[in-house]
Amino acid sequence: MTKIAIALDAMGGDHGPKVIVPAALMVLQEYPELCLILVGDQTELQRELSAHHAKENERLIIQHASEQVAMDESPSQALRNKKDSSMRVAINMVKAGKAQACVSAGNTGALMAIARFVLKTLPGIDRPAILAKLPTMLPDNPVRVLDLGANVDSSPEHLFQFAVMGAVLAEAVDNIHAPKVGLLNIGEEEIKGNETVKRTAQLLADNTFVNYTGYVEGNVIFQGKVDVVVCDGFVGNVALKASEGVAKMVASYMKQAFRKNWLTKVIGLCALPILKQLGRKIDVDRYNGASLLGLRGIVIKSHGGANTKAFSNAIREAINEVNKNVPERISSKLDELLGEEAA
């Protein structure tokens, strides 16, 4: 690894520095060439470092920022009024070339609005999209889904751009050759779906840059058959959250069932290591760190409620994207595409 610096919005998320500082310390041990910049309230960050018997050094720098974007603040308000927020300052550092990536667990809408305003989109990209990696039935084949809520009412051209970005990420970061790209629809037959989906399918079928494999239904997301699933941000966000909701419901009923009486409790105790192992397999923490793709810079969004382990994975995702030059690769793929169209 060449020397890289990553700016962390250290005040973001439900837990702020209490989670982000120990996550930073954990990841620094793994990557000797890494420098992390903790952006946020200097006093609070120093106190948190002390609590972990750590202090500032050349690889762990505090960059003071006097404000914070609230989790429920409107993106436009955050963009206008919070010029010295930890989120804004962290993104500014990417713009200024002082950091090669930024990681935040803060307000998604504000992060997207500020990142787009400060960094701008890549040439050929109309709108950035949010991509997350999700587990599937095949443990070695996670799936990348985009967009998960950066846009609503995406046009076929936007969805096509999402497909290109998703494929580039899968190829660059996860070394998948010619990643299989599916388009989310309500049936696998050609006649199904709305006009946007049908026109997107045409664009994808006609191109030679994306390995488009056809429509996929909601349940197919988790089967591990495709590497990338493309959809509008409204649909993707609902599907993601509905999936989380079902997983929580199953877990809640399971807890109840094992707590019913002393016998079920004993059995539950015996089954606990097995269930924990199961939990690790479909571990959302492992996949924490969604990518804001299509920007002139790398921005990673951590889940707001992330714990130390989960946030550390978001930092690792940022490191991977820096090492693989994701924005440059998307940009050069788009150049090829535009060149072909012009020819």
Next chain:
Amino acid sequence: MTKIAIALDAMGGDHGPKVIVPAALMVLQEYPELCLILVGDQTELQRELSAHHAKENERLIIQHASEQVAMDESPSQALRNKKDSSMRVAINMVKAGKAQACVSAGNTGALMAIARFVLKTLPGIDRPAILAKLPTMLPDNPVRVLDLGANVDSSPEHLFQFAVMGAVLAEAVDNIHAPKVGLLNIGEEEIKGNETVKRTAQLLADNTFVNYTGYVEGNVIFQGKVDVVVCDGFVGNVALKASEGVAKMVASYMKQAFRKNWLTKVIGLCALPILKQLGRKIDVDRYNGASLLGLRGIVIKSHGGANTKAFSNAIREAINEVNKNVPERISSKLDELLGEEAA
């Protein structure tokens, strides 16, 4: 219960008469005033009845139909070419007043197209919608979600009509007073969502007929906080199938975890009754039987892969809707609404 007759598309679904005939026999034992009409191939149905030591009688009638709609047939083809299909004949019986409802496990698109063509929509309803009941974290509070795929690109007016129909069903069939209706969105804040959702929210907020409680996110569907969730058919279908996909993935990993070695197998065997009980709580079979709402007649769609127990629940749903006069109730609610608008 007054005497009622229900037509069953006995050839529909993945298993046809092998599932539908025993399900019919099961439900007939529970309702002494019920008459079921098995619509389909006479020879095959008689053979299936014999296999269950049963035969035609005044409460179990065979209505011959020479054709079948294939599960992958296009709705328009089925509508044009399959005039003597078991599905079409069953719906015709509702139209002719020979049956008060029809139940089919066949091709959803074809069922919707034929039902709409034969029965027509209720006055004031532009488009029918598919509603299904789903389990939530609160065992006594299932949630009704519509539309699940009958429509794509629904307008705010359509979504408003879905809200009215869902509320009427929850009140009539499940005796919920002033059922809470939520609108599916990608955030709970007023500023979030696409234009259609925002305008629908306005229509719902302005009305006094539906107990509208605001936006709900995908995960909230399964929390049991609202009785009805309204959404466009594209979004609803993707959310439902994504949820099924996650549930299957969890079950698959759980099986693997318990099969790992002899010790985990022994623990799995002990835990089996508990896990089965858990399965019953979030039992999709229990909720089998989606309603095609907004038609001048009752049509229930069973899951294509339904087993006997699941299909019998779809028949029970039909009986409930007949007993509660669901189409008439929707119609009279719409009359009130139109009356208020005119006043």
